[in-house]
Amino acid sequence: MNDGKDWYAWHSPYTDPGSPLARRLRLVQQHIAAWLDERPGEPMSVLSMCAGQGHDILAVLASRPDARRVSATLIEYEPRNVAAARTRAIADGLDTVTVTQADAGDLASYRQAVPADLVIMAGVLGNISDADAHTTIHALPQLCAAGATVIWTRTRRAPDLTPAVRRWLADAGFSEQAFTAPDAVPFSVGVHRFTGTPQPLKNGKIFQFIA
């Protein structure tokens, strides 16, 4: 599970608002906020796979008076990232947020967190094999509640996997709501709505990070 990369340091570009990573983050945050705005007053559950320090969901919740209607589970393996996310959630009074140190590649880690109304899969699909990306996308119906939304990211560096990702999502029962692929930066952000039938959570591994 330890792929040798410093996933704590990976977050440093977020401090530069002009960095591609910060731009990607703002897009993800906008999609999360819009998703909440479209569902005013409803209790909602959010799952973030490989949540890192939780900059996306935690910043959005901290900015909203209705944060307490959202129960969020952040699954992250790196202990310093887990600690950073927990510290931030506590500082912002987000007591409906749980940060779990676990292997997000193991379906057992999701037992307490599914089915979720929103699944955030940011920084996952570009760090796993294409075969694991396919497996993970086809496992999403086990993580999603009926009508759930998935917000995902993927680099478009050659060979660009996003056409396959979008096709696999369609095959798995998702309809595309948005796909943003800005010029001059390699990232892309997608938003898909689950139109299929939720599936019971199975056992097994769906991905392993590669360095």
Ligand SMILES: C[S@@+](CC[C@H](N)C(=O)[O-])C[C@H]1O[C@@H](n2cnc3c(N)ncnc32)[C@H](O)[C@@H]1O
């Ligand atoms: C590319 S970063 C993305 C972080 C966050 N989602 C974001 O977009 O800011 C990938 C994250 O996945 C975490 N990670 C790697 N393997 C993992 C695993 N098996 N289970 C849970 N988290 C993992 C890393 O520690 C890192 O924080």
